[in-house]
Amino acid sequence: MAQSHIEWTEMTWNPSTGCDKISAGCKYCYAEVMARRLQAMGVTKYKNGFELAIHENALSIPYSWKSPKIVFVNSMSDLFHQDVPFAFIEKVFNVMNDNPQHVFQILTKRSEILLQYSPKLKWGHNIWMGVSIENQKVMNRMEDLKKCGARVKFLSCEPLLGPLPDMKLDGIDWVIVGGESGRKPRYMNPDWVLDILDQCENAQVKFFFKQWGGTNKKKTGRVLLNKTWDEMPERLG
Numbered sequence: 001m002a003q004s005h006i007e008w009t010e011m012t013w014n015p016s017t018g019c020d021k022i023s024a025g026c027k028y029c030y031a032e033v034m035a036r037r038l039q040a041m042g043v044t045k046y047k048n049g050f051e052l053a054i055h056e057n058a059l060s061i062p063y064s065w066k067s068p069k070i071v072f073v074n075s076m077s078d079l080f081h082q083d084v085p086f087a088f089i090e091k092v093f094n095v096m097n098d099n100p101q102h103v104f105q106i107l108t109k110r111s112e113i114l115l116q117y118s119p120k121l122k123w124g125h126n127i128w129m130g131v132s133i134e135n136q137k138v139m140n141r142m143e144d145l146k147k148c149g150a151r152v153k154f155l156s157c158e159p160l161l162g163p164l165p166d167m168k169l170d171g172i173d174w175v176i177v178g179g180e181s182g183r184k185p186r187y188m189n190p191d192w193v194l195d196i197l198d199q200c201e202n203a204q205v206k207f208f209f210k211q212w213g214g215t216n217k218k219k220t221g222r223v224l225l226n227k228t229w230d231e232m233p234e235r236l237g
């Protein structure tokens with residue numbers, strides 16, 4: 001487990017690592033860059049770089065946390081990657097259900113696998129499920145998310161690569177929006193962000209603005225309409 005600098009969570013927990021790129025949002029995948037860096041540093045968990053790997057020994061970690069945490073599950077992977085066996089996903093869910101004092105946030109781009117497995121999984125109130133939606137081409141992920149068993153459902157629109165008009169936000173609890181950062185960030189039009197904010201306000205969905213991004217994300221910051229937007233769903237249970 002590691003403390004996270006990601007604004008919408010507190011900690012990360014990576015029972016699997018590694019992934020493959022599947023859509024435009026993956027182009028400058030941060031996890032890939034980090035995995036290669038950690039591999040070069042000789043970190044055992046990343047000995048195969050960004051290749052998919054599961055880590056049975058990571059399953060005990062959440063039992064050791066003393067105080068309640070908000071935890072991003074698999075910041076370095078995708079739990080619903082096609083090469084993660086269902087039996088392992090089930091074990092990860094067992095750990096999350098055994099630890100209702102913590103909130104676990106899972107984010108996937110493989111919503112069809114999520115949908116396929118969802119009925120076989122136990123969805124405790126502390127398991128928040130999200131899908132990435134970077135542009136309209138992948139809007140189908142939201143429909144899959146709506147059909148899954150999670151009690152709290154969210155969208156991560158980061159890096160936001162195009163407008164997302166007319167989203168059907170019924171059944172969605174939380175939307176995170178952010179621009180791309182790094183050496184070659186792709187452009188995010190402020191109008192796209194304002195439109196999503198409007199839609200969230202109309203649908204009474206919590207809105208979190210993570211960052212404008214760009215080559216110097218500290219400088220561009222995260223202020224939108226003269227304020228920061230840090231809304232989050234209530235903890236249930």
Ligand code: SF4
Pocket residue numbers: 018019020021022023025026029030031032076077078109
């Ligand atoms: S799905 Fe996520 S972890 Fe996997 S390549 Fe894409 S951005 Fe990276």
